[in-house]
Amino acid sequence: MKSSVITFPGSNCDRDMDVALKKFGFKNKMVWHNDTELPKSDLVVLPGGFSYGDYLRCGSMASKSKIMKSVMNFANSGGMVMGICNGFQILVETGLVPGVLLRNKYLEFICKNVFVKINNKKNTYFKNIDNDVLEFHIAHNEGNYFCTKDQLKEIEDNEQVAINYCNRVGDLEEQFNPNGSIKNIAGIFNKKKNVLGMMPHPERMIDPSLSGEDGSLFFNNLINNLK
Amino acid sequence: MKISVIITLKKDVLDPQGKVIHQTLDGMGFNDINEVRQGKYFEIDTKESDPKIAKDKVEEMCKKLLANLVIENYKIIDAQ
Numbered sequence: 331m332k333s334s335v336i337t338f339p340g341s342n343c344d345r346d347m348d349v350a351l352k353k354f355g356f357k358n359k360m361v362w363h364n365d366t367e368l369p370k371s372d373l374v375v376l377p378g379g380f381s382y383g384d385y386l387r388c389g390s391m392a393s394k395s396k397i398m399k400s401v402m403n404f405a406n407s408g409g410m411v412m413g414i415c416n417g418f419q420i421l422v423e424t425g426l427v428p429g430v431l432l433r434n435k436y437l438e439f440i441c442k443n444v445f446v447k448i449n450n451k452k453n454t455y456f457k458n459i460d461n462d463v464l465e466f467h468i469a470h471n472e473g474n475y476f477c478t479k480d481q482l483k484e485i486e487d488n489e490q491v492a493i494n495y496c497n498r499v500g501d502l503e504e505q506f507n508p509n510g511s512i513k514n515i516a517g518i519f520n521k522k523k524n525v526l527g528m529m530p531h532p533e534r535m536i537d538p539s540l541s542g543e544d545g546s547l548f549f550n551n552l553i554n555n556l557k
Numbered sequence: 558m559k560i561s562v563i564i565t566l567k568k569d570v571l572d573p574q575g576k577v578i579h580q581t582l583d584g585m586g587f588n589d590i591n592e593v594r595q596g597k598y599f600e601i602d603t604k605e606s607d608p609k610i611a612k613d614k615v616e617e618m619c620k621k622l623l624a625n626l627v628i629e630n631y632k633i634i635d636a637q
Contacts, residue, residue, distance in 0.1 A: 386622070386623070387625055390622060390625070394622065423625070430627045430628050432628065433573055435571070436573070476571075476627075510571070
């Protein structure tokens, strides 16, 4: 399976993602934001970081960079595109996934492990995964997912919510919501479920000696689903 | 020609920074404030001299980049 990770000026999780993808069998290529063509890929990843210094709105500048035209064409023709953290912020700015990510409710940069409950397993990202709850890491200042009431209805009707913040056993209460996101939303799909944006970082949970292995579950499952 | 634009958060969007500013002002003795909402201001100096065309272009810029219409409104407040 081939993957591409896009590096924007200010990306800082691009190499972690490269390590994670290769560890689970992807042949990964790093792609510079100023390139115009994507290498042949089964998966494109927009990594975390602070693209363009988070100027104007997080992800807004990166969403207009040269490579994004190809990424959008790829996504619109059914290609798998995953945006993590700043990558999620870039995805919402392109309009590939609905909504926006606002400043965290309590104005803090949050850096900690969280639990997320998988809301929809009928897609290439999460099907066949045994666990209902995964432990991932978050590190962000603008992860407060917001959308209009009409958008929320559409998102829920189309089963576009991918994961929600929860506790260890999967309870979805407000107290387990770290950043104020509507309905504890931590990640969402586009309508077709080939594009996934999420704030948590699975690539930080691929080594038991560092943090945990729920990211390993995620990537192993993902590459098997793509095969 | 210089065009000035302000971008404000829509009414039902939470503005935690505005809230903190409100609280701070309140603590300083400005006790009669109902609400503070924080926004953005842009000055765009363009080579275009026709005000109508310049305003239209800036409006396009607002829609495509300067504002995110899910949460923000824009208003061109001055052109000279």
